[in-house]
Amino acid sequence: MSTDTPEASADNAPSRAELAARVEELEEELADVSAEVGDDNKKMSIISTKGTLDMAYPPLILASTAAAFGYEVTVFHTFWGLDILHEERSKDLKLSSVGNPNMPVPNVVGAIPGMDRMTTKMMEKKIEDNETASIEELIETSLDMGVEFQACQMTIELMGYDEEKFYDGVTTGVGAATAIQDMAEADIQLLV
């Protein structure tokens, strides 16, 4: 590029010193912005609110996969989602045979006592036959990969959970503000 100064408009053109100052100013600004967005770690934030067997899978599958992609993942569990973090209950999550028109039984039959247990057994068998990972396996794998599981303090107390019964490594003592902060910083936010 030529360094010749163009002859026109010499009067109102900024001086070399002014330009240099402006460049310096912009460089500082850029450095600040880079520092802010600088950590190039991608982040994902999931809010997990459901504790049925079918609704426990999506957040765990996405969390572990995102971790494999190098995302920093937090999963904030609230309401029935807390059951997924409960070591015993997570192994005994149920499928609801009512409320889902795609179930093989009509709602009126699904509402008969014992039907949830039956449809859950059927699903568990399919999971086993298909060698789909268990909920426990997905949680352990996710924890190994650095996924942070958070248990909402308000719903722990509201629903009377014993924190000792959660998987080791689950973060407690967090609330909606923590979730909002994670979501604000995340590249992907999901409510399940």
Next chain:
Amino acid sequence: MSSQFDITETLDVKGASCPMPVVKTKSAIDDLAEGEVLEVVATDSGSMSDIEGWADSTGGVELLDQVEDDDVFKHYVRKTE
């Protein structure tokens, strides 16, 4: 298959379904050194698209090849950094 690379480790995820092939591939790659090649052997047909997508979006890995052989899907991933 004529491979122009040496396989360092083989990860057998036959039988495992989504998301395990990708998740285990990532863990196995973490244990390799730069330049080493991981062979992933899967039966999940979704692994063809999943491992390709994973390798594409993940820094430090290069997908060298993917081969389908009699319902077995083989993936070759090099750790590049």
